[in-house]
Amino acid sequence: MTSQGSTWPASSGSGRQSRQAERQQEITDVVIAEGTVRIDDLAERFGISAMTVHRDLDELEARGLLRKSRGMATAMSTSLIESSDVYRLARQNQEKEEVARAALDYIEPGQAIFLDDSTTVLRLAQHLHRKTPLTVITNVLTHLNGLNGVRDISLIALGGDYHNWCSAFMGRMTLEAIARLRADTFIMSTAAITDDMCFHQSPETVDVKRAMFESSKRRILLVDHTKFERRALHALVRLEEYDLVVVDSKTDEAHISRMEAQGINVLVAPRAGHTERRRSED
Template sequence: MLQAERRHNILKQLQTSGTVYIEQLATQYNVSTMTVRRDLAALEEEGKLIRSHGGAVLPESLTQEVPYQTKLSSYTAEKEQIAKKAVELIPDQARILLDSGTTNLEIAKLLKSRDDLLIVTNDAKISIELLHSDCKVISTGGELQKDVGAFIGTHVQELLRQIKVDIVFIGANAVHLTEGISTPTLEKSYIKKLMLKNASSKWIVADHSKFNKRSFAHVCDFDEVNGIITDDQIDAHTKEQLHQVTNVY
């Protein structure tokens, strides 16, 4: 296969899957990994992809912040499925930290009928959902992120530094097999890092649409969490690769 044809096919494959991997491309096209690296470097110079550790992604694949109402109506059944799996991991009398996001909102809906939990959250909608719960609920307060519903700012950070919880559920904007978990802003990344630091058990909650994507600010790698809770729509190849680096529930 000619170089130009191979690079054209790599781009087509990238546009279909969103991510390509050097080792797989080398095997697929029967060339050396160095040849693939040169292909990816040339395509990056043309602005057609962004090289990442072990492969490449499309330039437009960096995920951005999504308004709350848009997220609320997206992948609802999948988020409900994730929530049911998540609550199975919560022991009696647990201290829980629920990160902002609509997947964790579904977890809150399942927890509000209990009376034995302490729940901390930086999400306005989750706080309201738990308004009449018999659980003890602590809202971080802080600056309310417009159209998103998350509390951010130094007030949130200071509170998170002072607490220890049994389990945290971290929402993920993007999950990438080689680059870990990421989020659109440095501030939200820092808040999620604080949440992870101060929890004994750490879980990422993400529906299948978040996989094979990257966002601006790195949150953590897979070896920093107990595992990922996702839905049954995740493709078999991605799930198999995930099992090699973390627990998948």
């Protein structure tokens, strides 16, 4: 049972914060689609004051999504945009929920688990109260805020240099802290899968995920079908090195068959109201 003090991103809640988050996501989509948009035009389009647009753009700029200058809002590079947690929170919500709920069955009370900064794992974190007691180890401020006060969840916060675009701590201090720990399970996602290898846009993120991977006994990857259609620059871990790869129900059968042929343990998450489809087991 969560306490009233626990907080999750506004996109999963309601009220003013939720409306603000939805508006910021819509503003982001408009600017990405058009490249550059006048701030006055955004105010007119969304029926809000120019001051409110400026506040929204200040937050979006701090997260690496947009640049604000001389009365204009301009989209940042695609790789920076796709790395931002604000951008990622608005994508594939149903698929992420499917995958997160399926993965929850592989967490046992009493475990110590690493959680990465992916928005798919954020979905799973919101259900962890059902698996207590747990020790959660994370570098993600969103996880720490959301799980703070949840009964029978002990938190270990990994410090370091804070990066607002992903709400996470990274860098040398983070890696040193991870190296001193050993967890039962690491649960993560990735930006892209190419040639059955996980990739990410940010080398700093790759370093943290790889360190958590090496410090865990069991490794679980959560991915929705769109990850097989994307590309990113920095290689992380091959799929065959994971103990379990959880995919959503829209994943192409060709990807599933190929992974199974390589001995990769694949779990296809069921759609709501459907029977779970289990693949090869440990």
